[in-house]
Amino acid sequence: MTKIHLDRAHLHALYRQMLRIRRFEAKCVELYQAQKIRGFLHLYDGEEAVAAGVMAALDPRDAVVATYREHGHALAHGVAMNAILAEMLGKLEGCCRGRGGSMHLFDRQRRFFGGNAIVGGGLPLAAGIALADQRLRPGAVTACFFGEGAVGEGAFHETMNLATLWRLPLLFVCENNLYAMGVPLADSESETDIWRKAQAYRMAAEPVDGMDPVQVETAAQRAVEHLRTGQGPYFLECRTYRFRAHSMFDTQAYRSRDEIEGWKQRDPIERLRAWMAGNHQLTADESAAIDAAIAAEIDAALAFAEAGTLESVDDLERFVLMDDVVQEAAPCG
Numbered sequence: 001m002t003k004i005h006l007d008r009a010h011l012h013a014l015y016r017q018m019l020r021i022r023r024f025e026a027k028c029v030e031l032y033q034a035q036k037i038r039g040f041l042h043l044y045d046g047e048e049a050v051a052a053g054v055m056a057a058l059d060p061r062d063a064v065v066a067t068y069r070e071h072g073h074a075l076a077h078g079v080a081m082n083a084i085l086a087e088m089l090g091k092l093e094g095c096c097r098g099r100g101g102s103m104h105l106f107d108r109q110r111r112f113f114g115g116n117a118i119v120g121g122g123l124p125l126a127a128g129i130a131l132a133d134q135r136l137r138p139g140a141v142t143a144c145f146f147g148e149g150a151v152g153e154g155a156f157h158e159t160m161n162l163a164t165l166w167r168l169p170l171l172f173v174c175e176n177n178l179y180a181m182g183v184p185l186a187d188s189e190s191e192t193d194i195w196r197k198a199q200a201y202r203m204a205a206e207p208v209d210g211m212d213p214v215q216v217e218t219a220a221q222r223a224v225e226h227l228r229t230g231q232g233p234y235f236l237e238c239r240t241y242r243f244r245a246h247s248m249f250d251t252q253a254y255r256s257r258d259e260i261e262g263w264k265q266r267d268p269i270e271r272l273r274a275w276m277a278g279n280h281q282l283t284a285d286e287s288a289a290i291d292a293a294i295a296a297e298i299d300a301a302l303a304f305a306e307a308g309t310l311e312s313v314d315d316l317e318r319f320v321l322m323d324d325v326v327q328e329a330a331p332c333g
């Protein structure tokens with residue numbers, strides 16, 4: 001049976017990771033409003049328990065594929081905050097030389113394979129990575145995160161089918177936040193218990209409270225044990241909610257203030273903080289120290305990103321042809 005060690009240090013690590021993501025994104029909002037971050041910006045507020053909980057069950061040999069709402073996944077899988085923020089500011093020092101931006105974070109050495117702007121686009125990629133790992137890195141797992149909006153895509157069903165057929169070490173993590181942009185789940189899906197779709201593909205699957213990092217991690221540990229022992233793919237439907245707009249501009253006419261406020265009562269960060277404080281697991285001093293460490297990390301990342309360089313226009317055609325990529329890319333981690 002899967003057990004996680006809920007000692008003080010582990011609880012603090014889960015809390016710190018979620019808060020780090022939340023505060024990092026709050027800084028991104030400021031930078032966006034100051035027009036230092038351009039383009040789209042999709043925030044993960046409210047959903048942090050999913051990335052923090054799943055990543056706590058993974059280790060560095062494992063691969064991660066995510067969506068355009070992926071700052072938290074990249075941070076939690078070990079991509080450096082410096083490189084992420086520099087990327088978002090379009091600087092050469094960014095994890096994709098400033099060419100990817102917010103939606104396309106990528107770090108081959110950390111095995112973080114995007115950042116994907118196409119809904120459902122990460123799923124077939126994840127299947128390919130899992131297939132390669134099945135042969136080249138036995139025991140490694142690929143975790144693929146996607147929204148419930150992706151489950152109407154053909155690529156979702158094709159990937160599910162092949163994952164079971166080939167017993168791929170692939171962890172499907174559906175982040176069901178109830179809305180695909182402005183479309184409520186019940187208006188687009190005949191089966192709103194998303195995890196049940198996996199049963200049609202004979203895949204192990206379960207729904208999870210995505211507002212609770214401990215429950216997410218426990219389920220993810222169960223899944224990873226199953227995957228590492230070659231028992232085929234696993235599907236987690238993490239039920240969660242985004243507290244903010246889909247992207248930076250969205251009137252949110254599709255949901256009520258009461259609904260948003262109701263979900264905010266279940267804020268994963270605040271709930272864990274209150275539980276730890278009430279159970280002698282977090283003192284005021286410890287909480288202040290976590291706050292200060294996160295603030296210092298963000299300040300340092302911002303200084304690094306702002307001091308970075310914009311790519312020269314002369315380099316515009318580099319990395320367009322495969323020869324440049326092969327010759328100049330860093331060795332695979």
Ligand SMILES: Cc1ncc(C[n+]2csc(CCOP(=O)(O)OP(=O)(O)O)c2C)c(N)n1
Pocket residue numbers: 067069117118119120146147148149150175177179180181246
């Ligand atoms: C193939 C494709 N179709 C449409 C879009 C436009 N689009 C961007 S985000 C989005 C909603 C996706 O919702 P969901 O998968 O639930 O993820 P969430 O944004 O809620 O995290 C859509 C339709 C797209 N990016 N790709």
